[in-house]
Amino acid sequence: MPYPAxxxxxxILAAAVPMLExxxxxxxxxxxxxxxxxxxxxxxxxYFPSREALLAAVAVQxxxxxxxxxxxxxxxDPAELARRYLHFARTRPALYDLYMTCDSLNAEQxxxxxxxxxxxxxRLLPLAGPFSPQAAMTLWGYLHGMVGLERSGxxxxxSHDKPRGTTTFGLEVLVAGLRSLNPVICP
Numbered sequence: 483m484p485y486p487a488x489x490x491x492x493x494i495l496a497a498a499v500p501m502l503e504x505x506x507x508x509x510x511x512x513x514x515x516x517x518x519x520x521x522x523x524x525x526x527x528x529y530f531p532s533r534e535a536l537l538a539a540v541a542v543q544x545x546x547x548x549x550x551x552x553x554x555x556x557x558x559d560p561a562e563l564a565r566r567y568l569h570f571a572r573t574r575p576a577l578y579d580l581y582m583t584c585d586s587l588n589a590e591q592x593x594x595x596x597x598x599x600x601x602x603x604x605r606l607l608p609l610a611g612p613f614s615p616q617a618a619m620t621l622w623g624y625l626h627g628m629v630g631l632e633r634s635g636x637x638x639x640x641s642h643d644k645p646r647g648t649t650t651f652g653l654e655v656l657v658a659g660l661r662s663l664n665p666v667i668c669p
Contacts, residue, residue: 491529498540503576534586541584542591544577549598563605564625564653571629609660
């Protein structure tokens with residue numbers, strides 16, 4: 483097995499992401515990752531002192547990718563932000579779950595999460611004015627809830643006739659509500 487100096491944190495993260503996406507959080511271990519990289523487990527501890535530290539680094543990587551996706555949204559249309567958010571949650575479910583549930587982040591890692599929040603609040607400012615933080619939290623709650631409903635299979639349950647397009651409909655209602663408040667909030 484190679485000497486630990488033959489790897490670095492970026493290479494470890496690059497291997498950890500696909501492993502997480504294949505086996506989920508429960509299956510991602512330093513031992514399995516070390517075997518994948520053909521290293522001794524101790525080699526990874528040089529860069530990540532614990533499994534929690536590795537998971538936090540992967541969660542931050544997920545947050546950075548989501549931030550980049552959201553930054554690519556044009557204009558101040560919250561629907562575009564929402565579509566990008568939903569796309570990430572649907573196409574990278576293991577990363578999304580880790581991003582949403584990781585509770586072992588340090589101050590530097592929390593900075594990336596803060597950038598995500600600030601971006602959404604800023605993009606909602608033209609519609610919601612001083613209430614853009616509340617609008618951002620409402621949008622986030624709505625999107626996260628819809629992701630959960632989709633994943634639970636509620637729309638695929640043949641015993642209940644659930645309307646298709648509910649996520650889009652709800653987002654349109656939410657945005658229309660913000661637009662209707664805009665003259666009151668920002669005269």
